[in-house]
Amino acid sequence: MEMKHFIYLLSLFFILFATFSSSNSTIVSHDERAITINGQRRILISGSIHYPRSTSDMWPDLINKAKDGGLDAIETYNEMQNFTTKIVNMMKQENLFASQGGPIILAQIENEYGNVISSYGAEGKAYINWCANMANSLDIGVPWLMCQQPHAPEPMIETCNGFYCDQYKPSNPSSPKMWTENWTGWFKNWGGKHPYRTAEDLAYSVARFFQTGGTFQNYYMYHGGTNFGRVAGGPYITTSYDYHAPLDEFGSLNQPKWGHLKQLHTLLKSMEKPLTYGNISTIDLGNSVTATVYSTKERSSCFIGNVNTTADALVKFKGKDYNVPAWSVSVLPDCNKEAYNTARVNTQTSIMTEDSRKPEKLEWTWRPEVARKTILKGSGDLIAKGLVDQKDVTNDASDYLWYMTRVHLDKKDPLWSRNMTLRVHSNAHVLHAYVNGKYVGNQIVKDNKFDYKFEKKVNPVHGTNHISLLSVSVGLQNYGPFFESGPTGINGPVKLVGYKGDETIEKDLSGHQWDYKIGLNGFNNKLFSTKSVGHKNHKLKWSNEKLPADRMLTWYKAKFKAPLGKDPVIVDFSGLGKGEAWINGQSIGRYWPSFNSSDDGCTDECDYRGEYGSDKCSFMCGKPTQRWYHVPRSFLNESGHNTITLFEEMGGDPSMVNFKTVVVGTVCARAHEHNTVELSCSNRPISAVKFASFGNPSGHCGSFAVGTCEGAKDAAKIVAKDCVGKLNCTMNVSSDKFGSTSDCGGDSPKRLFVEVEC
Numbered sequence: 001m002e003m004k005h006f007i008y009l010l011s012l013f014f015i016l017f018a019t020f021s022s023s024n025s026t027i028v029s030h031d032e033r034a035i036t037i038n039g040q041r042r043i044l045i046s047g048s049i050h051y052p053r054s055t056s057d058m059w060p061d062l063i064n065k066a067k068d069g070g071l072d073a074i075e076t077y078n079e080m081q082n083f084t085t086k087i088v089n090m091m092k093q094e095n096l097f098a099s100q101g102g103p104i105i106l107a108q109i110e111n112e113y114g115n116v117i118s119s120y121g122a123e124g125k126a127y128i129n130w131c132a133n134m135a136n137s138l139d140i141g142v143p144w145l146m147c148q149q150p151h152a153p154e155p156m157i158e159t160c161n162g163f164y165c166d167q168y169k170p171s172n173p174s175s176p177k178m179w180t181e182n183w184t185g186w187f188k189n190w191g192g193k194h195p196y197r198t199a200e201d202l203a204y205s206v207a208r209f210f211q212t213g214g215t216f217q218n219y220y221m222y223h224g225g226t227n228f229g230r231v232a233g234g235p236y237i238t239t240s241y242d243y244h245a246p247l248d249e250f251g252s253l254n255q256p257k258w259g260h261l262k263q264l265h266t267l268l269k270s271m272e273k274p275l276t277y278g279n280i281s282t283i284d285l286g287n288s289v290t291a292t293v294y295s296t297k298e299r300s301s302c303f304i305g306n307v308n309t310t311a312d313a314l315v316k317f318k319g320k321d322y323n324v325p326a327w328s329v330s331v332l333p334d335c336n337k338e339a340y341n342t343a344r345v346n347t348q349t350s351i352m353t354e355d356s357r358k359p360e361k362l363e364w365t366w367r368p369e370v371a372r373k374t375i376l377k378g379s380g381d382l383i384a385k386g387l388v389d390q391k392d393v394t395n396d397a398s399d400y401l402w403y404m405t406r407v408h409l410d411k412k413d414p415l416w417s418r419n420m421t422l423r424v425h426s427n428a429h430v431l432h433a434y435v436n437g438k439y440v441g442n443q444i445v446k447d448n449k450f451d452y453k454f455e456k457k458v459n460p461v462h463g464t465n466h467i468s469l470l471s472v473s474v475g476l477q478n479y480g481p482f483f484e485s486g487p488t489g490i491n492g493p494v495k496l497v498g499y500k501g502d503e504t505i506e507k508d509l510s511g512h513q514w515d516y517k518i519g520l521n522g523f524n525n526k527l528f529s530t531k532s533v534g535h536k537n538h539k540l541k542w543s544n545e546k547l548p549a550d551r552m553l554t555w556y557k558a559k560f561k562a563p564l565g566k567d568p569v570i571v572d573f574s575g576l577g578k579g580e581a582w583i584n585g586q587s588i589g590r591y592w593p594s595f596n597s598s599d600d601g602c603t604d605e606c607d608y609r610g611e612y613g614s615d616k617c618s619f620m621c622g623k624p625t626q627r628w629y630h631v632p633r634s635f636l637n638e639s640g641h642n643t644i645t646l647f648e649e650m651g652g653d654p655s656m657v658n659f660k661t662v663v664v665g666t667v668c669a670r671a672h673e674h675n676t677v678e679l680s681c682s683n684r685p686i687s688a689v690k691f692a693s694f695g696n697p698s699g700h701c702g703s704f705a706v707g708t709c710e711g712a713k714d715a716a717k718i719v720a721k722d723c724v725g726k727l728n729c730t731m732n733v734s735s736d737k738f739g740s741t742s743d744c745g746g747d748s749p750k751r752l753f754v755e756v757e758c
């Protein structure tokens with residue numbers, strides 16, 4: 001394969017927060033243990049934030065929250081040689097590499113190519129060597145990484161990506177053990193459920209990684225964000241790229257994940273010296289429980305990991321008893337006291353909700369997509385003999401491509417007087433079929449069946465018949481071997497099939513002359529643009545009469561006021577079918593709220609124990625995969641009117657569309673004794689205490705119940721006094737604070753369960 005095919009591939013940069021004071025150059029290198037900065041081994045915690053998935057005005061807040069969450073570095077991407085060279089040159093000009101005194105400590109070239117390299121044989125090897133040489137020749141003065149690339153060509157450092165990397169060992173003995181993508185959750189597909197990865201399990205995977213010698217890890221994603229416009233790939237990746245990451249799609253803290261990890265980061269950082277310079281010894285405590293001691297002359301730090309998926313462990317270590325729950329890691333910064341356990345979450349859970357403001361009633365206008373000439377006459381922009389792949393025709397300039405042909409049928413045609421169907425072998429993500437301007441039906445890709453047969457009864461006429469097929473793509477393939485050459489659109493065959501009794505006759509239209517038209521007229525005329533309002537060239541005006549519902553290929557427009565304040569804005573697309581939406585001319589992405597996930601495969605209870613996979617602990621079964629869409633504040637005019645434009649492809653009813661802000665609604669915590677608990681409603685005061693009990697309460701947020709023992713003092717009163725009316729409050733979870741309890745039974749620590757309203 002020629003190298004020019006790879007210009008779309010990625011390069012990545014790890015940008016370090018300026019925690020390493022530097023007026024002059026910083027020397028970033030590595031040895032077998034860790035990345036070194038100015039000769040010192042460092043523990044580095046990094047997170048992926050991809051800048052196109054948020055707006056530039058969100059970046060400072062996201063980066064501050066990442067730093068506050070205990071991250072040392074941000075990882076971000078983009079293309080290959082030309083782009084990499086350009087960016088490297090720009091960065092060099094600004095002296096951004098650590099070798100020049102700047103904050104960039106590491107760079108990555110390629111992404112998970114090791115997963116596909118074998119499909120390309122010798123050329124795959126040649127390519128990865130080319131990447132290494134190209135990157136190396138740019139002479140950036142900091143190390144380059146290749147993730148998921150066993151035997152990466154030197155001096156590239158190979159790294160691990162995954163839900164867990166504790167079992168990972170670099171194939172090159174001089175490479176440190178590094179984890180570049182610690183998957184904090186998973187992305188969502190249209191028709192899929194919401195992925196959910198517990199804070200307990202994510203923390204477990206991180207702590208295990210550091211217990212087993214890791215020194216660098218990056219969260220993929222730390223902030224996932226939004227696939228604005230048509231950038232979502234997949235195919236079928238949704239507009240939301242929330243990823244169940246520590247910062248949610250809108251940039252708010254995803255609690256308890258953010259806070260639970262922050263505590264772990266602080267501890268790991270405090271153990272940097274022993275973790276990077278200490279001698280390592282492991283002690284098998286039985287039943288899959290292992291203690292690891294990192295010791296330098298000055299100090300020792302320890303982990304006790306319980307990998308057993310079901311059995312909690314009571315172990316004796318250095319003369320003390322430790323209770324280590326199943327599938328958890330206890331962190332003992334000085335080897336004599338547990339400071340943290342991955343399964344004991346003391347951070348609050350924040351339940352996000354839409355504000356309770358009465359939604360503004362939107363006055364819609366509408367107009368049809370004008371497609372008569374296309375559908376009835378088959379006139380397009382291009383003509384070809386036979387069927388051509390959608391990507392090759394559109395070059396991805398649009399999701400929409402018309403395939404149109406003519407077929408002459410006279411009375412002598414053997415097909416005549418039979419029941420006729422149109423049969424289309426299709427790779428279109430969505431296919432809409434018309435015969436002589438009459439809609440025949442549609443079919444969509446479901447359950448990953450990207451290759452299907454569409455067959456519908458048709459009633460052709462004597463003479464010329466026009467067959468018009470609208471092929472719609474919903475994001476192009478973006479991963480896997482030869483992903484660029486996978487079929488998209490209508491690859492055929494396309495046939496008319498006549499049935500009479502057991503007899504079948506087929507007429508293959510695939511080799512006919514086909515007319516192609518790229519895009520739809522409304523897109524080509526920019527009906528979504530704020531400047532298109534009242535455009536003279538548009539013969540059809542926007543109408544405010546007889547607002548149609550469930551009408552295909554229809555444009556809708558309305559004015560609205562921006563919700564006040566700074567809280568993230570979302571728009572509810574309940575009632576709509578499928579299409580694209582714009583705010584003041586800027587696309588907020590594809591929408592498809594009518595696509596529900598399947599009814600099964602969700603559980604009420606999510607057990608954090610045991611290996612995570614993208615299907616584990618899914619929620620929102622039988623509900624729209626994505627109902628709410630992010631409207632970035634920077635797309636809105638706070639003082640004036642704003643315009644929302646919809647292109648409805650499938651047919652829907654816009655009357656329920658409304659704008660909301662997303663805020664913290666309820667805050668819960670289930671903190672353990674001898675810890676502090678911090679409660680906050682973000683930027684609003686805490687308004688009321690709904691539940692508080694110290695002892696052995698039970699239940700989930702929203703259904704907490706008092707247990708068999710309780711502290712002597714009125715917990716609700718104490719919480720109310722400390723918290724109500726305040727932006728935040730911090731309380732010790734102790735008998736001193738909440739009163740001693742009667743016997744709670746067993747030796748499990750006492751807990752404070754609390755639920756407050758924002």
Ligand SMILES: *[C@@H]1O[C@H](CO)[C@@H](O)[C@H](O)[C@H]1NC(C)=O
Nearest residue numbers: 081082083084085086087089
């Ligand atoms: C990238 O490619 C363009 C077009 O071929 C060329 O003009 C430009 O100089 C290249 N830039 C770099 C940094 O290689």
Ligand SMILES: *[C@@H]1O[C@H](CO)[C@@H](O)[C@H](O)[C@H]1NC(C)=O
Nearest residue numbers: 182202203205206207209217
């Ligand atoms: C992965 O992320 C989880 C959650 O933050 C963390 O506990 C775990 O330590 C991370 N893994 C590594 C190897 O850093």
Ligand SMILES: *[C@@H]1O[C@H](CO)[C@@H](O)[C@H](O)[C@H]1NC(C)=O
Nearest residue numbers: 286287288307308309310311
């Ligand atoms: C986990 O604990 C159970 C109960 O003690 C034991 O039967 C099982 O063998 C353990 N599993 C592993 C992998 O250690």
Ligand SMILES: *[C@@H]1O[C@H](CO)[C@@H](O)[C@H](O)[C@H]1NC(C)=O
Nearest residue numbers: 277278279280295296297298
């Ligand atoms: C680490 O182990 C080596 C070899 O056993 C020993 O020489 C050295 O003193 C140890 N260092 C510490 C800090 O324990």
Ligand SMILES: *[C@@H]1O[C@H](CO)[C@@H](O)[C@H](O)[C@H]1NC(C)=O
Nearest residue numbers: 417418419420498499500501
């Ligand atoms: C066409 O199909 C209908 C049922 O769908 C059947 O009753 C009829 O006999 C068929 N006609 C021919 C010509 O096969």
Ligand SMILES: *[C@@H]1O[C@H](CO)[C@@H](O)[C@H](O)[C@H]1NC(C)=O
Nearest residue numbers: 593594595596597622623624
């Ligand atoms: C999809 O889910 C919504 C919300 O639960 C429900 O109202 C709607 O009827 C569902 N649609 C289908 C086709 O099942």
Ligand SMILES: *[C@@H]1O[C@H](CO)[C@@H](O)[C@H](O)[C@H]1NC(C)=O
Nearest residue numbers: 584636637638639640641642
């Ligand atoms: C916002 O709306 C006000 C009032 O209509 C207008 O004067 C202003 O130019 C608009 N600002 C932008 C950025 O469009």
Ligand SMILES: *[C@@H]1O[C@H](CO)[C@@H](O)[C@H](O)[C@H]1NC(C)=O
Nearest residue numbers: 680681682683726727728729
């Ligand atoms: C807690 O509230 C105080 C004001 O009561 C505020 O100054 C501070 O920034 C808040 N802290 C956090 C972490 O929100």
Ligand SMILES: *[C@@H]1O[C@H](CO)[C@@H](O)[C@H](O)[C@H]1NC(C)=O
Nearest residue numbers: 676730731732733734736737
């Ligand atoms: C928690 O208790 C410690 C003493 O055990 C005390 O120093 C600290 O001030 C208390 N913190 C709060 C928030 O009450």
